[in-house]
Amino acid sequence: DAGVTQSPTHLIKTRGQQVTLRCSPKSGHDTVSWYQQALGQGPQFIFQYYEEEERQRGNFPDRFSGHQFPNYSSELNVNALWLGDSALYLCASSLSVLAGVAKNIQYFGAGTRLSVL
Amino acid sequence: AQTVTQSQPEMSVQEAETVTLSCTYDTSENNYYLFWYKQPPSRQMILVIRQEAYKQQNATENRFSVNFQKAAKSFSLKISDSQLGDTAMYFCAFMKPNDYKLSFGAGTTVTVRA
Numbered sequence A: 001d002a003g004v005t006q007s008p009t010h011l012i013k014t015r016g017q018q019v020t021l022r023c024s025p026k027s028g029h030d031t032v033s034w035y036q037q038a039l040g041q042g043p044q045f046i047f048q049y050y051e052e053e054e055r056q057r058g059n060f061p062d063r064f065s066g067h068q069f070p071n072y073s074s075e076l077n078v079n080a081l082w083l084g085d086s087a088l089y090l091c092a093s094s095l096s097v098l099a100g101v102a103k104n105i106q107y108f109g110a111g112t113r114l115s116v117l
Numbered sequence B: 001a002q003t004v005t006q007s008q009p010e011m012s013v014q015e016a017e018t019v020t021l022s023c024t025y026d027t028s029e030n031n032y033y034l035f036w037y038k039q040p041p042s043r044q045m046i047l048v049i050r051q052e053a054y055k056q057q058n059a060t061e062n063r064f065s066v067n068f069q070k071a072a073k074s075f076s077l078k079i080s081d082s083q084l085g086d087t088a089m090y091f092c093a094f095m096k097p098n099d100y101k102l103s104f105g106a107g108t109t110v111t112v113r114a
Helices: none
Strands: A005-007 A010-013 A019-024 A031-037 A044-050 A053-057 A064-068 A074-078 A087-094 A112-116 B003-005 B010-014 B019-021 B024-026 B033-039 B046-052 B064-069 B074-079 B088-095 B108-113
Touching: A005 A087, A010 A019, A019 A087, A019 A112, A031 A074, A044 A064, A074 A087, B003 B088, B010 B019, B019 B108, B024 B074, B033 B064, B033 B074, B046 B064, B046 B074, B074 B088
Parallel strands: A010 A112, B010 B108
Antiparallel strands: A005 A019, A019 A074, A031 A044, A031 A087, A044 A053, A064 A074, A087 A112, B003 B024, B019 B074, B033 B046, B033 B088, B064 B074, B088 B108
């Protein structure tokens, strides 16, 4: 059973550039969430995608956008990169049809380490 | 907004001993979900244990158990018989029932010494 996979594992960009990160959810999962984790801190929620639409968004600027495809995979796009965007970006998947706490269990990938120079 | 506080940045424990990590949270909700996640150096966040607020019984998963004190808004994690593989960053997280985001604490680094 394939878990959550993210690509690439590492990425180096310069200020002002744009970046796209990719995520394939755990087999059978239909919901994808993205988090930003700065060094030494806990992850911060960026947004969640379900049925190819953004269902909820955290406190991140419009430079952060996403997409979910019919196969439930997802992309995170960040435009006009600046130094503060350097972080580990984590993707998590879950299954919405479950009830209670099971619905809310999110399974994480190993992340993409983004460095902005 | 919900806030999650982990007051211990680092903890060190001898192999086979027990360590307890603290977590407090702030919410006006009556029902919610609480989680402990482990993040080893490999970076992948792994679910350790979960608790539903309306269940009074404390959750247990093998060597991991929680002490959930709803009135005090406290959710501590106890790791018994610590193993070298338990060395990791541990995050406490909160979620409202009809919400979709996890709110994480700042984490506690646990080092298990041989």
